[in-house]
Amino acid sequence: MPIRHILLAIAVAVVWGLSFIAIRWGVDEVAPLLLTALRYVFAALPAVFLVKRPAVPLRLLVGYGLAIGVGQFGLLFIAVKLGMPAGLGSLVIQLQVFFTIFLAFVFFGERPGWAQLVGAGVALAGIGVIALDRLEGAALLPLLMTIAAAVCWGLGNTAGKKAGRVDMLGLVVWSALVPPIPLLLASLLLDGPGAIPLALEHISWRGIGAIAFMSYVATLFGFGAWAWLLSRYPASQVTPFALFVPVAGIASGALLLGEAITLPEIIGSALVFAGLLINVFGPRLSKRAAA
Template sequence: MSLRDTLLALVVVVVWGVNFVAIKWGVEEMPPLFLSALRYLAAALPAVFFVRPPKVAFPILLTYGLAVGVLQFGLLFSAIGLGMPAGLSSLVMQVQAFFTIALAVVFLGERPRPAQLVGALIAFLGIGVIAFERFDGAALVPLLMTIAAAFFWGVSNIATKKAGRIDMFAFVVWASLIPPLPLLALSFLVEGPDAMLAGLTHMSLRTVGSIAFLGYCATLMGYGLWSYLLGRYPASLVAPFSLLVPVVGIGSAVLILGEPLSGLELAGSALVFAGLLLNVFGPRLFSRLAPAQ
């Protein structure tokens, strides 16, 4: 990978890591579901007027839009709004890799490698350690919501695989038209019109900046650059950069938000990260060792 493209990958990592701080800032002043809707309105408009629709079946586009926009980010924003730490969220969300593997077995007929299964076991053991620390109901519910958000990220990954080799930037832009209406309806029913109005009328410049960052930087620029890199290089070369997202996420949450991590949460995070490392690098390592056996 060229130096320029390596720097672009690191830009994506930083943007996606800091993304969790922007979410935290946004939900402090805005109802989470309403914030999610505004994020996707920002991502879709005005981009849809300048980007041609992707050549993909509408059911796939709809599935992706509902999974990633309504379910993944609706749950994640709500979990952070209920007190899930932003830094810890950035790590827990990475278990989507293992949900993706499991869903690929069911819907794509793929077979996981032993290293991936061991990595999943280690990662979910880490999630169990974190859950033990947050066993109190008020703290456990946001964690479970974040895990559910990671599952729906896995669903969106399967929809992306089903879409095949298409213009992924156009796919993300046009899929961003799908979440706003369901999210606005859910916000109206769950959070209430008064909360929505209060969020708009008391919106600070920081919240405006958060929405702009979430819509334009994390969604359009992040996914656009990521799609560009995947189009130029093997996934095995690009994917490992995603391991740096929770590093940036936890680091930025500690530095910017002052979020603490308990000893058990650190231990659980280390196990999750170890499982992710094994998932990414384990298959290649095992294949190199195989001939010597």
């Protein structure tokens, strides 16, 4: 992978780490499903009138939109609203790395190496430590929802890879038309019809800025660039760059939100991060040792 593509992957990861702060600020003012719908309304409009629809089957376009927009972010926004810290959430959702590698094996025959398997085991052990700690504090549901969001992210990555070498910005923009309707319907059912006018009446400039950042920077730039990279390189080569997401997420959560984590969460986070490092650097170390 050329250095410019490596830097692009790192830039996307940093943007996504910072987006967890935007999520926290957003759900403080707007119901989570409504917030997710607004994210995709503004990601699609007016861009859909400026970007040509990609040459992909409709089912793939809809599948990508449902997996990323409804599944990943609908679940993640609810998890943050229910108490998942922004920094910790940015780490746990990186299980998508391993879900993506597994799905790439199932659908594309990309066989994971020893580093991916060992790294997955170490990371899952870390999630287990966090889960036990959260179970004692009755905060297991946000953790489970974040893990489910990671599964949906893996499904979305798989759909993006299946699309092949098409206009990935077009894929992101046109798939952004999919999530708003189911999300708005779900918000009406769960939050009531008064949620929309209440949010629009009381939203602050910080909330507006959070939606703008999530729509244009995290979604259009972030997912457009990420899907573009996945269309050109193996999933096992691209997705590990997501390990930079929790670095930015935890650092910004501590600096901007004053978040602190418990000792078991620190231990579990270290194991997850170690698993990601094994996944990234294990093959390179093996090649050097063999040489």
